[in-house]
Amino acid sequence: MRKLSDTSFVRKGYADVLAFNVGAIIIGLVISAMMLLFLKKNPIDVFGTAFGRIISDKYTLGEVMVKATPLVFTALAFAFTYKANLFNIGAQGQFYAGCIAAISLSLSLGGRIPGFILIPIVLIASFAAGAAVGSFIGFAKAKFNANEFLVSMMSTYVVQALMDFLLRTSLRETKAEYLQTDPINPAAYLPGILPGTRIHLGAVLAIAAAVGVWILLYKTSLGFRIRAVGNNPDAAEHSGIKAKRIFIISFAISGGLAGMAGLTEINGVQHMLLQNFNSSIGSFGIGIAILANGHPIGIIFASILFGFLNVVGTTMGRIPGLNIPASIIDLIQGIVMLCVIVSYFLRGHVMQQREKKLLMAKGGSV
């Protein structure tokens, strides 16, 4: 038996990943476009107008990054536990925990202390709030061998109920009209970084978080232990690494990452908390993390793609006289994700066939 050296394939691999993903996205968009035919609209016109508007309008283009920012965090949250072979599907709840921390501090301290002091405090608090929920899941897993799937999913409902409770009581707006808070003091806003758009400091934080997660996972001994436990808990235990402790640590970090989206969305975009706030970023985070195969840097790009699709859908809905339903956003995002996932398996198959052929060509000389 003989093994081929892998290096040439790895290098070729990056080009393949890119080619397959771009191809999948285009096919996904084409299929979504055809769906417009059912609405008796000309897809070329609709997509053409939408793309034209996005590219020509700086503000709308900026929205892509605004939408991508929280997705980076929730995707990182899923990817982080994924590396420890655990599944945190409760990023939505951890995000809400971060939101509660962010809004409480921003409402009580906003305007009283300067923003450059307040923002770091809110940052730490939102991380801590998400981490608290996360570590509870990790603890339940480590201590009682609870199924982290179920616990993380159900924890979302618990946090959501807590948030609703607070929105009806202590956090409710002074007018007491809607289930929402008062707007926060502008001093607590995350500063914008690109005039003419809504892009805020949170986008920088998101990219920094992704790079930070990459460094943590691949350059530090803690990240090494997390990956070791994820890949082979038995070998890790034999090496003196306590898998259970790693469960709690990775869930805490994962929850904290999702919690940070609370800061970027409250202090960066909405400037208040309302019921059912950003209710689907948790589930999209899972899809994006899978799309990027759990790689932190890939998550940045995958999030931008989904931010872009979101803006495409929104823009379409706003084209005057066309009456395209808002659900077109979900349709496009869903179809594109499906295509990307199919391409992932297709790529694996194609690469295997290629290696096989190469091997058979060399077969005689083994």
Next chain:
Amino acid sequence: MQPPVVEICHVSKYFSKVIANSDVSFSVGKGEVVALLGENGAGKSTIMKILYGLYSAVEGEILIDGKTARIKNPKDAMSYGIAMIQQHFSLVFPHTVTENVILGNVHGWIRLEEHDRKVKAIADSYGFDIPVTAKVGSLAVGIQQKVEILKALYLNARILIMDEPTAVLTPQESETLMQFIKDFASRGNSVIFITHKMKEVMEVADRIVVMKAGKVAGIVDSRSTDEGELARMMMSSDLEPAVREDDTEAGSDVLSVENAVMTDRSGLRLLDGLSFTVHSGEIFGIAGVSGNGQDELCEAICGTSHLSSGSIRFMGRDITSESVRARIDAGIGYVPVDRHRDGMIGQMTLSENMLLKKSYGGEWVHHGFIRQKELDNYTADRIKQYQIKATGPDDSAHNLSGGNQQKVVLAREIDAGKHLVVFNQPTRGLDVGAVERIHHSILSEKREGKAVILVSTELSEIFALSDRIAIMYQGRIMGIYRNGELTTEEIGLLMAGVDYEKAQ
């Protein structure tokens, strides 16, 4: 002339990354026993799985009785009278022997007593003493294997394939199996058996097909060859066998296990009050059929499981309740029996595998960050020193062959175990060349003054390396002897739980 029963013609098989078989041809005659001999990964099992219909060949064809046979699945194979006994039995443990034998071959109303008689008759015709109404789970491994054979006989198999049949057996059980193979062949049937033990080959086979790297390296008549020639055919080069030095003066106590008891959840005693002491500069061999508490003993020493009662002292310190990490820091190295599960992380690089036990500190972690360059340099150095066949420190562990993977684990554990290294079946499933190199490494650790515990099911390995030999049976130590005090037969009896001194 009568055509051979089985003829394999120019068969090749590729997996995604490896060539498993390349242009393999050989034949098996009526009443003939053919041994497939070769190192692990030489393609022996693959070619047999093709014959049995578990894999399909890419090229080549198979002739049965001179006619082209299309074998697409085991059912096709059975219709040609081919049966295969896998290394891992496919038995339903809570069912009786008869129920296992008739499984899948009866329909509708089953008159069990009638089948019992039928199965019993088949068993008797080969002199098998099997209680056909007993539950399979309650039988010894050797008997379970006979049940597997019965399944084949029940289907009137005339070509029997056996994949490493003696790996799980005591010497006495192997002896009976060899008798059966001779008996079965003498009745006009054919047997192909896969093995890497040369002793069995010489004893039972008529012809020997030696495989190397997916190809047939040679086909020889067993009467006209010897073990040396076979070894040369299997390996690329001749190797100096490891030679144990004469008994050296025993050093200081390194590890003392006292009255160790470990029970499982149901209260069954996995370790049943065993005691021994290992000294520095000594290789302490533990012989026994696998599954008699050796794994549990090793786990208790390295700390992944804890004793129910009793104590373990290491370098004068009581470590009975200390953590794995504390024991690693104290200088205990452990080469686990299942390296894929417990010893390495396949998806990670060789460097990362080297780091595994030292991620909490030491020379490769600085303020929580991994010093990749130093780690890679060290790994590259070990790759060279142990002649590990890999593309470099960032090669994935699962790209390596079994022997090379074991060398990676060995290199790490030998460095980690400053005072004691526990080897649990270090050469299991490895080819002859790798075995020799690993034996040399073990002996050199002894020379360095370390204490070594060597658990092995291969008596030849125990005899070749150990200074003292303990025999384990059902969680107990049947006796501790100096190497040379016992013959193979005596050890075999002890391994089977017969206290031969009492028996005499």
